Amino acid sequence: MKSLSQASFLPVIHELARTYQAFEQFSSQHIRQLGLTPPQFDVVSTLGNSKGMNCKELSDRTLITKGTLTGVIDRLEDKGLVTRTMQPNDRRSVFITLTGHGEKLFAQAFPAHLDYMKIAFRRFGESDLSGFCQELGRLREGFSLALEEQEEAVV
Amino acid sequence: MKSLSQASFLPVIHELARTYQAFEQFSSQHIRQLGLTPPQFDVVSTLGNSKGMNCKELSDRTLITKGTLTGVIDRLEDKGLVTRTMQPNDRRSVFITLTGHGEKLFAQAFPAHLDYMKIAFRRFGESDLSGFCQELGRLREGFSLALEEQEEAVV
DNA sequence: TATTGTTATACTCTATAACTATA
DNA sequence: TATAGTTATAGAGTATAACAATA
Missing domain, CATH: 1.10.10.10 (Winged helix-like DNA-binding domain superfamily/Winged helix DNA-binding domain)
Known part of the structure; x- marks a missing residue:
């Protein structure tokens, strides 16, 4: 990476x-x-x-x-x-x-x-849609985990 | 499809x-x-x-x-x-x-x-990032084109 | 006539925190 | 003490449309 x-x-x-x-x-x-x-x-x-x-x-x-x-x-x-x-x-x-x-x-x-x-x-077809969901889900997870980390750091 | x-x-x-x-x-x-x-x-x-x-x-x-x-x-x-x-x-x-x-x-x-x-x-690595961009771009295009259609229809 | 930006109106959402009632 | 929801405050963005100045 x-x-x-x-x-x-x-x-x-x-x-x-x-x-x-x-x-x-x-x-x-x-x-x-x-x-x-x-x-x-x-x-x-x-x-x-x-x-x-x-x-x-x-x-x-x-x-x-x-x-x-x-x-x-x-x-x-x-x-x-x-x-x-x-x-x-x-x-x-x-x-x-x-x-x-x-x-x-x-x-x-x-x-x-x-x-x-x-x-x-x-x-879009079904496979496009599931691709969108998957990528968005991964991206969201990045933000969510980062936010949690941040809140822990503040507390 | x-x-x-x-x-x-x-x-x-x-x-x-x-x-x-x-x-x-x-x-x-x-x-x-x-x-x-x-x-x-x-x-x-x-x-x-x-x-x-x-x-x-x-x-x-x-x-x-x-x-x-x-x-x-x-x-x-x-x-x-x-x-x-x-x-x-x-x-x-x-x-x-x-x-x-x-x-x-x-x-x-x-x-x-x-x-x-x-x-x-x-x-995320570089390939993840370019994957996000690509999928988001496709999705955005869907909304943009739909919006244009809609505006034409209204006019 | 079309465009740039401001103004006006009225509303809706926002963050933040204090507060009330209940658990 | 903690939780559910409301209230208070002050601000900030929104849609919409009319408007003035300029092109």
Whole structure:
């Protein structure tokens, strides 16, 4: 393995950022037509594929931090898409579910979004897709392990 | 090539988002220690590797839209890191350069940031890196082409 | 007419940390 | 003491569109 002293990984970072931006731009164009922001769509999609969950789990799955999540849920509640209910077993916990209106939006918007996203993947076959997943997974592992190391060092 | 009717590309999207988030989290932890936000660091890095440029070019390179860029540059100007100067040849255009203070920050912070990021790539060799670039590039092309199609369709 | 950049509006997300209620 | 979630604060980025100056 050669040394990386000349920062030969810079193009990887650049490509990752540009690829994500291209995805985000393409994806959000459709999401905004639904009257949602990307984080809001993320929450609705996560809830739509479940029977509801508390904020902690929702935060873990969407990677939205708890403080931010409160605001996102507030806005979804204002739109009548989700509800908060208290849990008798652990009264610290708040259970979030889609309302009927939210379920309806999910049932309509989620497949529509997949259909829209499909355009971007039309040129790829199954082996391409598993290749992407594998490479992205390895790359992610690099960042995750580095972050852990960093946090250990700080603590 | 198999049909993608079951949205077999969903894991790719998921991995891309998670990988980018892991990168962003790791990277921004260091950037914020410099007193900058990620977009601000992006601008400083872009300017630091050049002799200055106008807002249009800066916008194209960083993918920050012009309206947002005005605000980012305002804040960098407040911090004494960049300056705006008028261009005699095209008086609509504004030329942005790093100040002495900005150059100094760049000269110190950019290598330090690379050094920090290197941790995440330690486990990879050159062939891994070029593999990442290649796969990311292909994926990006999918989104870019899809976006173009979409914009044509709208127009 | 088209382009460069700023301004205006209104919102949404962000980081950070203190705080409340419960466990 | 630890955890779940909210609140408070202050800032920063976002979309969108109108606008002024210049080409």
